[in-house]
Amino acid sequence: MADCECLPKCPFFNDRMKGLSSIKGIMKKRYCLGDNSGCARYKVFKAKGKEFVPPELTPNQMDKAEAILAG
Numbered sequence: 167m168a169d170c171e172c173l174p175k176c177p178f179f180n181d182r183m184k185g186l187s188s189i190k191g192i193m194k195k196r197y198c199l200g201d202n203s204g205c206a207r208y209k210v211f212k213a214k215g216k217e218f219v220p221p222e223l224t225p226n227q228m229d230k231a232e233a234i235l236a237g
Contacts, residue, residue, distance in 0.1 A: 170202040172211060177221050197225040206231035 173179065179194060197205040205225040210218055213235050223230055 169200070170198040170205065170208060172208060172216075173198045176207070178207060178224065193225060204228070210234050 170176070173194070176198075179190060179198070197208075202208045206227045207219050207223050207225055209228070209231045210223065218234060220230075220234075223234075
């Protein structure tokens with residue numbers, strides 16, 4: 167599977183994670199490189215569009231993603 171199509175412009179990884187390189191690398195590997203189906207941001211993006219992805223939504227907040235999608 168290819169890397170996430172959103173990664174080059176993802177505000178979470180390109181703006182909010184500055185200075186946290188070790189955590190950033192771990193999270194990118196888990197949520198962005200290869201299988202990104204577990205990323206809450208990507209799930210909302212694919213279902214509703216980028217305008218529905220809150221900037222503060224982290225990749226591991228699947229419960230918040232489900233709430234966005236439900237309502």
